[in-house]
Amino acid sequence: MSGLELRHLQVLVALTEEGSFTDAAIRLRITQSAVSRTVTALEAVVGERLVERTTRSVALTPAGVRTYRAAVQALAAVDDVLDAARGRVRPLRVGYSWSALGRHTTVVLRRWRAERPDVALEVHRVDERDGGLARGAADVAVVRGEVAAGEGLRVQARTVFAERRMAVLPDGHRLARAASVRLDDLVGDTVLVTSYGTTTLDLWPPERRPASTLRVDNTDEWLTEIAGGLAIGVTAESTAVQHPHPGVVFVPLADGGEIDVHLVWPSGRAHPAVADFVALVERVVAGDQRLDAAVALVDDP
Template identity: 65%
Template sequence: MSEVSPEPRQLRALVALTDEGTFTDAAIRLGVTQSAVSRLIAALEAAVGVPLVERTTRSVALTDAGRRTYRAAVLALTALDDVTHAARGTSRPLRLGYSWAALGSYTSPVLREWRSRHPDVPLEVHRVDERSAGLTRGVADVAVVRGDLPDSTWASRLVVREPRLAALARTHELASRPGVTLADLRHDTLVTTAYGTTTVELWPADARPSSTLWVDNLDEWLTEIAGGLGIGVTAAATAGQHAHPGVVFVPLDGVAPIPVRLAWPAAHPHPAVERFVDLVSEVVAGQASATTSNRSV
């Protein structure tokens, strides 16, 4: 086993290759040549003593050791950034990831409150279309995660439970109803994504949608539904953040709400994560209290 320690530039090459999927795209991201990325990966493999990447003429895939090393590399590079900022007396930006609709109606109040209270810690918001909303790839320090957590290594806090809505084409026969049920939608095609909160398993086994149409992202999801190619089921936040002229959002009755959590790495979290999670909880509680007060007036 080699006793040579991996170098940061080698770790960055592995992370870039994993995230981008090809040596060419990794080279573009890093601003180096493709051959330089290849040499960095080979040097990293030599340093750790095991193969990390399976290379074919058409694709690049990580070995089991490569996947473990990728996760460790993401944490190590983040820690190096923290060391640099600590030495300079500055704060690394806090990166908030989400994969669909962020925090819904709470998003803008949270961003404004954070900027007002913590001007020394910049907050960046990134949409990352995957279940962990950027945590696994190391591009988010804290993420909005709906449904079950994709990884047990994350710490989390439940911040709210969102009602589910049916997303229907404006021309759909049920679009004008005040509410619909799963049974009403069982003859439609379900439009969904691999990282979303809805699959046909939401329906009873004997009354599921006739087929499933898989899309890659939110824009495709809205376009397919607006075009009448199927229906969707989503969290209430979607209606507020992603209104579409061809899509109507109708309350879905008789289904459990979706838990919305903030999740972050349990090991070596960003120094500002706890403050951010507390602020989100405060904003959510404040809006809920205001809503209750308005209803009682």
């Protein structure tokens, strides 16, 4: 495309991720007016309006979203070219929206460092359903539940384990000391939901659902509101491992079913270390499952 330059893509990515012309300028160490001129120049090159500008915020148009995603991938490809020329591999970025790999997380990270010291690992929590994969914030993402690729993104996925659902209650809740609960036990409560989680009212039958929900933006708010007795939650078992919280009790949900946990990565141009990371996760999970089985035999001969 005639006239397209890397600086155009760098400015669009910075503007999208920082959310304002001022912050994009600070990140790129250029002036705010230079950011604005570069975006205007990019729009002229592509022949589409990419950014809706207001006095308080910046929002991408549909064409802007598509261009941003492609720009992230293009800049990563440029980094790959430079790394190849210099004989190195850029860090592998692992994204997740909550709970990472649960109880397997620490073992995976330590094993990776021991087995692949040549490739740094970066772990990022991104409060999005796909762990930041679609917008290029991750090379491989931990995704719970349904795998849905973003617009224009083709992905590969591997299911690495499944985990049961848990009810998440304030410690003074009427069911906090129960051995397990059922969905029907929770219909009188307000349920917390997030934009990236797997909990919706569709878990309950249409004729018997909780009367209300509250939406929160992140896991910290979710835990704080539950601990404060404002609502209850439903989550994957890994949350109890990764996010213990004073004042919050995790109780098995007997009829909640299981949530599949997948590793997902772009199918077109994957990071060269993705295959090794997926294989390592599968080995760690298999080893932990064998250990669980051996412990069960000892406990129940």
